Amino acid sequence: xxxxxxxxxxxxxxxxxxxxxxxxxxxxxxxxxxxxxxxxxxxxxxxxxxxxxxxxxxxxxxxxxxxxxxxxxxxxxxxxxxxxxxxxxxxxxxxxxxxxxxxxxxxxxxxxxxxxxxxxxxxxxxxxxxxxxxxxxxxxxxxxxxxxxxxxxxxxxxxxxxxxxxxxxxxxxxxxxxxxxxxxxxxxxxxxxxxxxxxxxxxxxxxxxxxxxxxxxxxxxxxxxxxxxxxxxxxxxxxxxxxxxxxxxxxxxxxxxxxxxxxxxxxxxxxxxxxxxxxxxxxxxxxxxxxxxxxxxxxxxxxxxxxxxxxxxxxxxxxxxxxxxxxxxxxxxxxxxxxxxxxxxxxxxxxxxxxxxxxxxxxxxxxxxxxxxxxxxxxxxxxxxxxxxxxxxxxxxxxxxxxxxxxxxxxxxxxxxxxxxxxxxxxxxxx
Amino acid sequence: xxxxxxxxxxxxxxxxxxxxxxxxxxxxxxxxxxxxxxxxxxxxxxxxxxxxxxxxxxxxxxxxxxxxxxxxxxxxxxxxxxxxxxxxxxxxxxxxxxxxxxxxxxxxxxxxxxxxxxxxxxxxxxxxxxxxxxxxxxxxxxxxxxxxxxxxxxxxxxxxxxxxxxxxxxxxxxxxxxxxxxxxxxxxxxxxxxxxxxxxxxxxxxxxxxxxxxxxxxxxxxxxxxxxxxxxxxxxxxxxxxxxxxxxxxxxxxxxxxxxxxxxxxxxxxxxxxxxxxxxxxxxxxxxxxxxxxxxxxxxxxxxxxxxxxxxxxxxxxxxxxxxxxxxxxxxxxxxxxxxxxxxxxxxxxxxxxxxxxxxxxxxxxxxxxxxxxxxxxxxxxxxxxxxxxxxxxxxxxxxxxxxxxxxxxxxxxxxxxxxxxxxxxxxxxx
Numbered sequence: 001x002x003x004x005x006x007x008x009x010x011x012x013x014x015x016x017x018x019x020x021x022x023x024x025x026x027x028x029x030x031x032x033x034x035x036x037x038x039x040x041x042x043x044x045x046x047x048x049x050x051x052x053x054x055x056x057x058x059x060x061x062x063x064x065x066x067x068x069x070x071x072x073x074x075x076x077x078x079x080x081x082x083x084x085x086x087x088x089x090x091x092x093x094x095x096x097x098x099x100x101x102x103x104x105x106x107x108x109x110x111x112x113x114x115x116x117x118x119x120x121x122x123x124x125x126x127x128x129x130x131x132x133x134x135x136x137x138x139x140x141x142x143x144x145x146x147x148x149x150x151x152x153x154x155x156x157x158x159x160x161x162x163x164x165x166x167x168x169x170x171x172x173x174x175x176x177x178x179x180x181x182x183x184x185x186x187x188x189x190x191x192x193x194x195x196x197x198x199x200x201x202x203x204x205x206x207x208x209x210x211x212x213x214x215x216x217x218x219x220x221x222x223x224x225x226x227x228x229x230x231x232x233x234x235x236x237x238x239x240x241x242x243x244x245x246x247x248x249x250x251x252x253x254x255x256x257x258x259x260x261x262x263x264x265x266x267x268x269x270x271x272x273x274x275x276x277x278x279x280x281x282x283x284x285x286x287x288x289x290x291x292x293x294x295x296x297x298x299x300x301x302x303x304x305x306x307x308x309x310x311x312x313x314x315x316x317x318x319x320x321x322x323x324x325x326x327x328x329x330x331x332x333x334x335x336x337x338x339x340x341x342x343x344x345x346x347x348x349x350x351x352x353x354x355x356x357x358x359x360x361x362x363x364x365x366x367x368x369x370x371x372x373x374x375x376x377x378x379x380x381x382x383x384x385x386x387x388x389x390x391x392x393x394x395x396x397x398x399x400x401x402x403x404x405x406x407x408x409x410x411x412x413x414x415x416x417x418x419x420x421x422x423x424x425x426x427x428x429x430x431x
Numbered sequence: 432x433x434x435x436x437x438x439x440x441x442x443x444x445x446x447x448x449x450x451x452x453x454x455x456x457x458x459x460x461x462x463x464x465x466x467x468x469x470x471x472x473x474x475x476x477x478x479x480x481x482x483x484x485x486x487x488x489x490x491x492x493x494x495x496x497x498x499x500x501x502x503x504x505x506x507x508x509x510x511x512x513x514x515x516x517x518x519x520x521x522x523x524x525x526x527x528x529x530x531x532x533x534x535x536x537x538x539x540x541x542x543x544x545x546x547x548x549x550x551x552x553x554x555x556x557x558x559x560x561x562x563x564x565x566x567x568x569x570x571x572x573x574x575x576x577x578x579x580x581x582x583x584x585x586x587x588x589x590x591x592x593x594x595x596x597x598x599x600x601x602x603x604x605x606x607x608x609x610x611x612x613x614x615x616x617x618x619x620x621x622x623x624x625x626x627x628x629x630x631x632x633x634x635x636x637x638x639x640x641x642x643x644x645x646x647x648x649x650x651x652x653x654x655x656x657x658x659x660x661x662x663x664x665x666x667x668x669x670x671x672x673x674x675x676x677x678x679x680x681x682x683x684x685x686x687x688x689x690x691x692x693x694x695x696x697x698x699x700x701x702x703x704x705x706x707x708x709x710x711x712x713x714x715x716x717x718x719x720x721x722x723x724x725x726x727x728x729x730x731x732x733x734x735x736x737x738x739x740x741x742x743x744x745x746x747x748x749x750x751x752x753x754x755x756x757x758x759x760x761x762x763x764x765x766x767x768x769x770x771x772x773x774x775x776x777x778x779x780x781x782x783x784x785x786x787x788x789x790x791x792x793x794x795x796x797x798x799x800x801x802x803x804x805x806x807x808x809x810x811x812x813x814x815x816x817x818x819x820x821x822x823x824x825x826x827x828x829x830x831x832x833x834x835x836x837x838x839x840x841x842x843x844x845x846x847x848x849x850x851x852x853x854x855x856x857x858x859x860x861x862x
Contacts, residue, residue, distance in 0.1 A: 016470045018461025019643055019654070021454050025475065030449025039447045041482060042475040044456065051472060058489065192504040192546040213505045214445055215585070223450060258450075275740075284723025285716030288737045292715025295791050295824060297739070303747070304737035306719040309706075312734045312777055316747075346743055360726050388539060392564070393726060395587055 004063040004174050006032060008042040009055045011070035011079060012153055015044050024068045024158055035167060036176030036227065052082045060146055064174065066166075069153025071119075071136035080123065083150065087141050089125040094137070097128055101135045126150075129165050133157040138165065147173065180234050181225035182242050183258040186249065187406045191215045194222075198248055206237060217398040218389070221258065254409060261405040262290045268412045269300035269349075276408060277302040277346030279317055279338040281329070282356035282372055284308065286401045302346040307338070317341030330355050330367045332375075335384050339377035350411060351377040352404050356387075358396045372400045376411045383411065435494040435605045437463060439473040440486045442501035442510060443584055446475050455499045455589055466598060467607030467658065483513045491577055495605065497597075500584025502567040504546045511554065514581065518572050520556040525568070528559055532566045557581075560596050564588040569596065578604065611665050612656030613673045614689035617680065618837050622646045625653075629679055637668060648829040649820075652689065685840060692836040693721045699843045700731035700780075707839060708733040708777030710748055710769040712760070713787035713803055715739065717832045733777040738769070748772030761786050761798045763806075766815050770808035781842060782808040783835050787818075789827045803831045807842045814842065 008028055014020040022044060029039040043058065045051040047070060059065040070079030084090050098120035105112045119135050122128055129138035129149075136152035138161050149166055151158045186194060191213050195202070202211050209226035224241060228234035246253060254264045269275065278287040288304035291297045305316050310329050313319045319337035327333040335355045343351025356372030363369035369391050375384035385407065389399040439459055445451040453475060460470040474489065476482040478501060490496040501510030515521050529551035536543045550566050553559055560569035560580075567583035569592045580597055582589045617625065622644050626633075633642050640657040655672060659665035677684065686695045700706065709718040719735035722728050736747050741760050744750045750768035758764040766786045774782025787803030794800035800822050806815035816838065820830040 014643070015457065016460045016473065017464045018457040018459070019645060021452065021457040023452050026446065026449040026452040028449070029447045033448045041477070041486070042447065044473040046472070055472070190541060192544040193541075195505050195546055196544050210444075212444055212450075213503070214450060215503070221450075223445070225448070280716075280719075284728070285711075285719030285735050285737065286723075288711075288716025288735075288739075289720040292717075292737075292739065292789075293825060293828070297715075302740040303743045304716050304719075304735060304739075305747070306716065306723070306735035306737070308719075308723065308729050308735075309733040309777070315778075316734070316736070316776065345747065346740070347746075358723075358726075390539070390564075392587055392591070394724060397724070 003038060003177065005040045005061065006037055006064045006066065007040055007059045007062040009059065009065060009067045010042065010044040010153065011047060011052060011055075011067065012044075013046045015069075016046050023155055024153065027155070027159060028066055028068075028162065031162065031167065033179050033181075033225075035171065036179045037170070037174070038179075038227075047078050049078060049082045049085070052079060053086055056083075056086045056148070059148075060144065062146055064170065065146060065148045066162075067148060067150045068158050071150065071152050072154070079150075080121065083126075083139075083141070084123045087123060087125055087143055089123045091121040092124045094120050094122040094128050096130065097122055097137050100130060100132070100137075104135050129161070131157060131161045132164075133160040140169070177227040177229060178231035178234055179225065179227045180231070180238055181223055182238050182256070184222040184224070184242065184245060184253055185219060185255040185257075185259065185261070185264075186222065186252040187219045187254055187261060187402065189220065189249070189252045191220050194220055194249065194252070198245065201241075201244055201248060205241065208234070209237065209241065217395065218402050219261065254406065260290065261402055261409065263294060265405050265409050265412065266291065266294050266297060266300055268409065270296075272412070272416050274349040274412070274416070275300050275302050276350035276352060277342045277348040278304045278404070279313075279342035279351065279353040280304055280306045281308060281313070281338070281354055282358045283354045283397055283400050283404065284358075286397050287352060287354070287404055290401060302348040305342055305345065313338060313341075317345065328367070330357060330371055330373060332373060332384050332386070335373035335375035336377070336382045339375035339382050339384070343377045349378065349415075350408060351375075352408050353377075354400050354404055356389075356396070356400060358393045358400075359391055360393060370396050372396065372403075374400065374404050374407055376404075376407045378411050378415050380411075380415055383407070434469060434608065436471045436492065437468055437495045437497065438471055438490045438493040440490065440496060440498045441473065441475040441584070442478060442483060442486075442498065443475075444477045446500075447477050454586055455584065458586070458590060459497055459499075459593065462593065462598065464610055464656070465612070466602060467610040468601070468605070478509050480509060480513045480516070483510060484517055487514075487517045487579070490579075491575065493577055495601065496577060496579045497593075498579060498581045499589050502550075502581065502583045503585070504544075504550055504566065510581075511552065514557075514570070514572070515554045518554060518556055518574055520554045522552040523555045525551050525553040525559050527561065528553055528568050531561060531563070531568075535566050560592065562588060562592045563595075564591040571600070608658045608660060609662035609665055610656065610658045611662070611669055612654055613669050613687065615653040615655070615673065615676060615684055616650060616686040616688075616690065616692070616695075617653065617683040618650045618685055618692065618833065620651065620680070620683045622651050625651055625680070625683070629676060632672075632675055632679060636672060639665070640668065640672065648826065649833050650692070654689075685837065691721065692833055692840065694725060696836050696840050696843065697722065697725050697728060697731055699840065701727075703843070703847050705780040705843070705847070706731050706733050707781035707783060708773045708779040709735045709835070710744075710773035710782065710784040711735055711737045712739060712744070712769070712785055713789045714785045714828055714831050714835065715789075717828050718783060718785070718835055721832060733779040736773055736776065744769060744772075748776065759798070761788060761802060761804060763804060763815050763817070766804035766806035767808070767813045770806035770813050770815070774808045780809065781839060781846075782806075782813075783839050784808075785831050785835055787820075787827070787831060789831075790822055790824045801827050803827065803834075805831065805835050805838055807835075807838050809842050809846050811842075811846055814838070 126139040134157040214221040338353035359369035557570040565588040645652040769784035790800035
């Protein structure tokens with residue numbers, strides 16, 4: 001049985017003028033993949049009859065079309081009549097939809113408006129699907145064998161109704177092919193070098209597996225995925241291939257699942273009962289910010305001193321003023337002093353420090369914009385390294401943050417390779 | 432002259448399986464609107480010849496097609512030959528593209544691979560546009576009067592090249608209808624209450640203007656925008672309407688342009704030659720992170736002490752251990768001690784502090800998840816306030832950060848209402 005073609009249409013002016021970022025398509029894509037289907041393409045159009053009709057027509061070569069948006073109380077003036085036109089039907093009152101709108105207003109304790117009453121007028125030919133998450137209806141229609149499912153565009157309503165109602169119907173109606181993926185997180189190697197290094201392995205992958213490179217801020221995320229009628233065989237093959245890959249590039253891998261590098265550091269530290277603190281100049285608190293997004297980070301993270309003003313490097317972190325005077329604020333000596341200083345101040349096992357020129361101004365011939373020194377202090381002493389992360393301020397901050405965590409990860413592993421008598425499930429491949 | 436039709440194509444499997452959310456389309460839509468153009472529709476397809484060809488073909492009714500993605504060193508194996516097929520041309524070596532790849536590798540201090548060399552192979556018919564942000568090329572091609580511009584998919588590269596190179600060319604080539612907008616930033620009032628307050632004004636707006644409400648993290652951004660062939664009349668009308676709006680809701684407005692609240696605080700402080708520092712517990716460095724994204728922030732920002740571990744509040748900030756013991760770490764006394772402590776430590780004019788329960792665990796009956804104390808210290812003393820920002824960790828951090836800046840803004844204005852003999856253009860409406 002062949003693959004079915006699934007297309008997605010998103011309706012809404014707000015998506016085309018940049019007011020709202022479309023997150024529904026990515027979410028639907030992920031859900032479909034996990035369920036053994038594949039999203040073929042996704043089209044976004046504005047709230048106009050002409051655009052919607054053209055979009056629906058362009059999907060007549062699909063098996064299933066998932067339409068989101070255009071069904072709120074102010075937008076459905078255009079969408080619903082257009083749907084009727086396309087399917088050759090007309091609006092009629094739907095008692096079940098009406099009861100749902102009433103019950104939602106009762107639950108929220110608000111009075112209903114005439115506009116909300118209009119939400120119960122639905123295309124006569126449609127199969128109404130209950131949306132318990134909001135007042136907009138969910139509708140299932142068919143034309144020449146193509147199934148169209150219309151959902152509200154509000155993400156939490158769309159997600160709820162897709163999970164509860166649509167996915168089960170889709171699974172019943174269409175044949176799916178088991179899908180599986182593995183994500184391998186790497187850092188410290190560029191996309192092209194990585195590709196060269198694993199070319200032979202990649203070329204020899206079975207037909208049904210494919211590899212994607214997803215670079216971002218100095219990391220490359222590798223995604224190995226595929227579909228196969230035999231799910232066990234698929235998973236077994238994936239495991240084998242990942243094993244081979246690990247042997248080729250283990251030094252660059254920081255996680256065998258889709259997670260940021262600070263999560264790997266968190267896991268490594270939790271597992272060892274160790275802590276770190278950061279002293280940040282050019283990263284401006286971002287090292288602290290990303291770790292504190294993780295619930296429970298207070299177990300491993302003591303705190304940060306962002307010493308943005310130069311004299312604070314002396315006062316708060318104890319970097320001697322003469323050192324700063326002699327070597328300049330962006331230097332090996334200063335970053336090492338900061339790393340050691342914050343480790344002492346915060347009484348942590350590791351101290352991580354950054355000092356650099358995030359730009360756009362402040363660069364010199366010796367230290368152009370993008371220059372960043374990163375240092376990590378531990379009981380074994382302090383290591384440091386100089387980088388250039390380019391000229392975009394936000395990018396410099398992000399790349400320096402990731403590299404600081406990578407250097408910290410290396411130091412954790414070198415200080416304390418593996419807790420005695422333990423396996424390290426969470427901590428990635430580097431046991 | 433009629434409106435031109437602009438379509439967007441995004442290429443990449445990662446967008447269809449949900450691994451990456453497509454933010455490029457929204458960004459392009461916003462940029463186009465601001466420049467007096469309109470994005471008609473946006474199509475996302477995977478990395479396959481068939482899908483890309485069909486997508487390009489489906490845009491032959493447009494005037495301009497903006498294509499993003501599919502040009503990285505590993506993905507262009509498919510995209511570039513497909514482009515050649517569509518335009519009836521073949522790949523040839525482009526010296527300018529090659530020089531750019533070389534210069535980027537030199538700057539980063541990495542050696543080049545054969546694969547990167549391949550990035551300089553471009554469709555013969557294309558006009559090469561320099562991308563100084565990365566190694567992927569930007570290409571301009573035409574077919575039967577339709578312009579196709581191909582850009583890399585990495586957002587920061589795409590944004591840079593669109594702004595620097597493409598938009599000027601598009602403006603030169605196509606007619607735009609003058610577009611203008613005003614953004615009014617508010618905080619301290621919910622969306623529906625705001626809507627009720629300004630309903631009469633909104634209903635009386637001229638046909639060609641429209642108002643959008645964009646709520647996020649405790650702020651509501653209002654966007655009043657429109658298009659009109661007479662640009663002067665459009666701008667005059669907008670000014671008048673904003674003036675009316677200001678009179679209705681001045682106490683909630685912190686800026687009359689689209690900027691985050693930390694930017695308003697930055698402007699207020701720069702103008703007064705004053706500084707601040709932060710002591711962060713539950714916000715975990717985010718107050719520092721957002722201000723340091725602003726170039727030149729070292730002029731107003733002295734630094735942060737993120738005292739995530741409780742004893743550090745005593746050691747680094749000098750909050751007496753007895754105070755913490757007696758009142759608990761999430762209390763008025765502690766946040767005021769932190770604000771005062773960091774102001775002294777960092778020798779700043781203002782000290783801002785946060786302590787709270789970001790969740791998901793750690794809540795108590797007295798201080799449930801979402802409870803945050805915020806304090807601001809100045810020469811006039813210290814003020815503090817208790818909030819509850821709900822139960823989502825990231826949301827708590829974001830809302831607490833914004834509220835900390837709002838409280839800081841109020842204190843700056845109350846300490847130093849307006850510099851002598853000065854007008855305050857930059858500092859928003861609150862002079």
